[in-house]
Amino acid sequence: xxxxxxxxxxxxxxxxxxxxxxxxxxxxxxxxxxxxxxxxxxxxxxxxxxxxxxxxxxxxxxxxxxxxxxxxxxxxxxxxxxxxxxxxxxxxxxxxxxxxxxxxxxxxxxxxxxxxxxxxxxxxxxxxxxxxxxxxxxxxxxxxxxxxxxxxxxxxxxxxxxxxxxxxxxxxxxxxxxxxxxxxxxxxxxxxxxxxxxxxxxxxxxxxxxxxxxxxxxxxxxxxxxxxxxxxxxxxxxxxxxxxxxxxxxxxxxxxxxxxxxxxxxxxxxxxxxxxxxxxxxxxxxxxxxxxxxxxxxxxxxxxxxxxxxxxxxxxxxxxxxxxxxxxxxxxxxxxxxxxxxxxxxxxxxxxxxxxxxxxxxxxxxxxxxxxxxxxxxxxxxxxxxxxxxxxxxxxxxxxxxxxxxxx
Amino acid sequence: xxxxxxxxxxxxxxxxxxxxxxxxxxxxxxxxxxxxxxxxxxxxxxxxxxxxxxxxxxxxxxxxxxxxxxxxxxxxxxxxxxxxxxxxxxxxxxxxxxxxxxxxxxxxxxxxxxxxxxxxxxxxxxxxxxxxxxxxxxxxxxxxxxxxxxxxxxxxxxxxxxxxxxxxxxxxxxxxxxxxxxxxxxxxxxxxxxxxxxxxxxxxxxxxxxxxxxxxxxxxxxxxxxxxxxxxxxxxxxxxxxxxxxxxxxxxxxxxxxxxxxxxxxxxxxxxxxxxxxxxxxxxxxxxxxxxxxxxxxxxxxxxxxxxxxxxxxxxxxxxxxxxxxxxxxxxxxxxxxxxxxxxxxxxxxxxxxxxxxxxxxxxxxxxxxxxxxxxxxxxxxxxxxxxxxxxxxxxxxxxxxxxxxxx
Numbered sequence: 017x018x019x020x021x022x023x024x025x026x027x028x029x030x031x032x033x034x035x036x037x038x039x040x041x042x043x044x045x046x047x048x049x050x051x052x053x054x055x056x057x058x059x060x061x062x063x064x065x066x067x068x069x070x071x072x073x074x075x076x077x078x079x080x081x082x083x084x085x086x087x088x089x090x091x092x093x094x095x096x097x098x099x100x101x102x103x104x105x106x107x108x109x110x111x112x113x114x115x116x117x118x119x120x121x122x123x124x125x126x127x128x129x130x131x132x133x134x135x136x137x138x139x140x141x142x143x144x145x146x147x148x149x150x151x152x153x154x155x156x157x158x159x160x161x162x163x164x165x166x167x168x169x170x171x172x173x174x175x176x177x178x179x180x181x182x183x184x185x186x187x188x189x190x191x192x193x194x195x196x197x198x199x200x201x202x203x204x205x206x207x208x209x210x211x212x213x214x215x216x217x218x219x220x221x222x223x224x225x226x227x228x229x230x231x232x233x234x235x236x237x238x239x240x241x242x243x244x245x246x247x248x249x250x251x252x253x254x255x256x257x258x259x260x261x262x263x264x265x266x267x268x269x270x271x272x273x274x275x276x277x278x279x280x281x282x283x284x285x286x287x288x289x290x291x292x293x294x295x296x297x298x299x300x301x302x303x304x305x306x307x308x309x310x311x312x313x314x315x316x317x318x319x320x321x322x323x324x325x326x327x328x329x330x331x332x333x334x335x336x337x338x339x340x341x342x343x344x345x346x347x348x349x350x351x352x353x354x355x356x357x358x359x360x361x362x363x364x365x366x367x368x369x370x371x372x373x374x375x376x377x378x379x380x381x382x383x384x385x386x387x388x389x390x391x392x393x394x395x396x397x398x399x400x401x402x403x404x405x406x407x408x409x410x411x412x413x414x415x416x417x418x419x420x421x422x423x424x
Numbered sequence: 425x426x427x428x429x430x431x432x433x434x435x436x437x438x439x440x441x442x443x444x445x446x447x448x449x450x451x452x453x454x455x456x457x458x459x460x461x462x463x464x465x466x467x468x469x470x471x472x473x474x475x476x477x478x479x480x481x482x483x484x485x486x487x488x489x490x491x492x493x494x495x496x497x498x499x500x501x502x503x504x505x506x507x508x509x510x511x512x513x514x515x516x517x518x519x520x521x522x523x524x525x526x527x528x529x530x531x532x533x534x535x536x537x538x539x540x541x542x543x544x545x546x547x548x549x550x551x552x553x554x555x556x557x558x559x560x561x562x563x564x565x566x567x568x569x570x571x572x573x574x575x576x577x578x579x580x581x582x583x584x585x586x587x588x589x590x591x592x593x594x595x596x597x598x599x600x601x602x603x604x605x606x607x608x609x610x611x612x613x614x615x616x617x618x619x620x621x622x623x624x625x626x627x628x629x630x631x632x633x634x635x636x637x638x639x640x641x642x643x644x645x646x647x648x649x650x651x652x653x654x655x656x657x658x659x660x661x662x663x664x665x666x667x668x669x670x671x672x673x674x675x676x677x678x679x680x681x682x683x684x685x686x687x688x689x690x691x692x693x694x695x696x697x698x699x700x701x702x703x704x705x706x707x708x709x710x711x712x713x714x715x716x717x718x719x720x721x722x723x724x725x726x727x728x729x730x731x732x733x734x735x736x737x738x739x740x741x742x743x744x745x746x747x748x749x750x751x752x753x754x755x756x757x758x759x760x761x762x763x764x765x766x767x768x769x770x771x772x773x774x775x776x777x778x779x780x781x782x783x784x785x786x787x788x789x790x791x792x793x794x795x796x797x798x799x800x801x802x803x804x805x806x807x808x809x810x811x812x813x814x815x816x817x818x819x820x821x822x823x824x825x826x827x828x829x830x831x832x
Contacts (some may be wrong), residue, residue: 085503
């Protein structure tokens with residue numbers, strides 16, 4: 017009998033009515049002849065309420081206690097979901113992290129799953145139970161409760177699907193799938209029936225908020241087929257994230273356009289073009305725990321080069337302070353500039369691996385719209401550009417049309 | 425090094441401020457050179473909120489899930505208390521039922537403690553930690569979370585004190601000790617410095633709400649010295665509940681007067697005086713899960729007798745229905761009467777074992793006040809009477825004075 021893992025996020029279990037709706041989705045799958053494992057988040061708002069209590073007791077709360085407190089949100093939902101299923105006449109049981117058990121390392125608040133003991137779960141599934149697992153949590157070797165960090169319930173679901181060799185891991189959320197781009201910017205944006213795993217990984221890391229990068233990576237590592245669906249429109253099939261290579265001529269070259277308005281660009285001009293210069297610039301930034309995204313170093317001239325990178329907008333001030341105080345004179349740079357009115361735009365598609373001309377089509381389209389781009393970076397399956405923030409919407413619309421994404 | 429167990433109830437941990445105040449009480453004890461184990465209830469209101477959620481999912485919720493959900497209240501408080509202690513510079517750790525671990529039977533929502541594995545706890549105490557245990561909960565042999573029922577956190581505290589051979593188990597609550605009687609009725613009521621365990625057991629079972637009967641019984645069984653104190657006036661020494669026999673002539677004969685306005689009296693008149701009659705009357709009542717308190721059968725005359733018992737006022741209607749439908753004709757009783765405007769009053773004291781004349785002094789005092797009593801029942805250390813509810817206050821005041829309780 018095949019196993020389906022279904023994960024319901026915070027908005028999908030926000031109150032007793034939503035929990036009942038989710039229970040009905042699970043029952044439908046169960047009645048189709050599957051064994052069903054549910055993974056649930058805390059009811060929306062609950063985790064923040066618990067975090068606030070922690071902060072009131074101790075600024076920067078000690079993490080062992082923080083984990084033990086915050087994990088109760090998921091434990092409550094798992095019990096309520098089981099009650100709802102039992103109330104509808106089905107056999108159901110909740111499991112906290114230590115009951116499954118989901119063993120993690122001891123890195124509180126960002127633990128990694130080491131092992132899943134699925135004996136209890138499998139026994140109950142074989143006895144006709146629907147299993148409801150509290151997401152986001154585990155237990156370390158010493159019996160301490162741990163949490164998995166942001167998007168942790170997605171990770172729990174994928175890890176369980178891998179351990180149980182599930183047919184599919186379904187992520188229920190408040191959107192009904194993965195779109196070619198954000199429908200708020202391009203009303204013609206189309207929901208994708210399927211997307212390749214590598215494309216999804218780029219979409220997630222480039223700012224599509226539907227799935228956390230980490231859970232997509234995890235699914236890739238263990239070849240778990242994912243599906244993103246809406247718990248608010250249960251008859252919709254959502255978007256499947258699979259591992260198939262695109263083979264047909266008709267398959268679109270580009271699957272989606274992702275963008276991010278949260279970054280700022282920093283330019284260091286007139287830097288001596290010598291080995292180790294990137295580390296001398298970025299080392300102090302990394303030490304301050306500032307994440308750097310795009311990094312570009314142009315070809316040098318007369319022994320000098322320009323160095324560009326992007327950071328989150330709210331890290332810009334700290335970044336400039338570090339560069340001016342610790343880096344500029346040290347590396348003898350001529351000037352430091354910055355721009356926080358930029359946006360990053362990326363087109364993504366495994367199809368571009370085998371299609372020349374994708375980049376030139378992208379640049380021609382943007383040029384025809386009169387849009388200027390400052391920097392470009394590419395990988396095998398994506399091309400990212402940085403442009404003025406005010407040009408972003410126009411650029412996304414033009415590219416969406418140029419690559420026929422409205423015709424998918 | 426001696427161990428002190430301190431239990432803080434819901435009002436004593438109602439919010440972050442109260443939790444910090446409780447943490448300071450624990451620290452004071454720790455700094456006096458004791459090892460300290462705290463047992464905490466859920467923040468007041470939290471358990472009811474969780475029960476309401478359960479009821480919304482399923483009328484009469486399935487109890488395994490109910491226990492798992494409701495137990496999270498104590499888990500949250502234990503973590504918050506540990507954070508508060510860490511924030512003040514002390515080593516502290518929270519423990520849920522499965523982390524201690526506290527093993528119970530599988531009777532969900534009213535589980536009994538079978539065993540406490542104290543290895544982890546003792547190791548941490550010896551390493552200088554203050555241990556904070558979530559009250560009210562345990563885990564059964566199969567790993568299911570269980571709860572101990574009403575007053576469960578008191579039971580957890582007493583059980584831990586017994587297992588750890590603690591010097592004392594301190595119950596922090598919102599009253600500052602055990603009084604000779606309710607100060608709302610008798611303003612001259614005095615706080616007792618100490619009370620004998622058997623007296624406390626009578627006080628608890630007769631309606632003094634400070635301690636649950638079950639935790640007092642537990643303390644008696646394992647000879648755990650209890651102390652009741654207020655977390656709101658931390659410099660008060662409260663009331664010690666010990667196992668010492670009273671020896672001095674000066675020790676008061678009577679320690680306290682307890683009363684209960686919640687009961688109603690039922691009289692069955694003209695019952696054939698024959699073996700098995702009590703069971704024929706009370707059997708159907710017990711089957712309906714109605715608790716019976718005082719039971720009196722008067723001496724018979726002409727082969728007939730009168731049978732009296734008391735029940736909770738809100739059970740009276742159901743009781744009369746059962747008696748009229750299932751009992752009256754069957755046992756050929758003449759008449760069934762009831763009175764719900766009564767109160768039960770008890771004087772309690774181990775001293776009365778060796779002092780004749782306590783009962784006669786009680787009855788004389790009530791007679792001098794012109795108060796009529798309907799029924800009397802006695803044990804070695806208490807005398808209970810039933811009288812009109814409107815006479816109760818006058819009776820309590822008169823007896824409090826007659827037995828010199830205002831001079832303790």
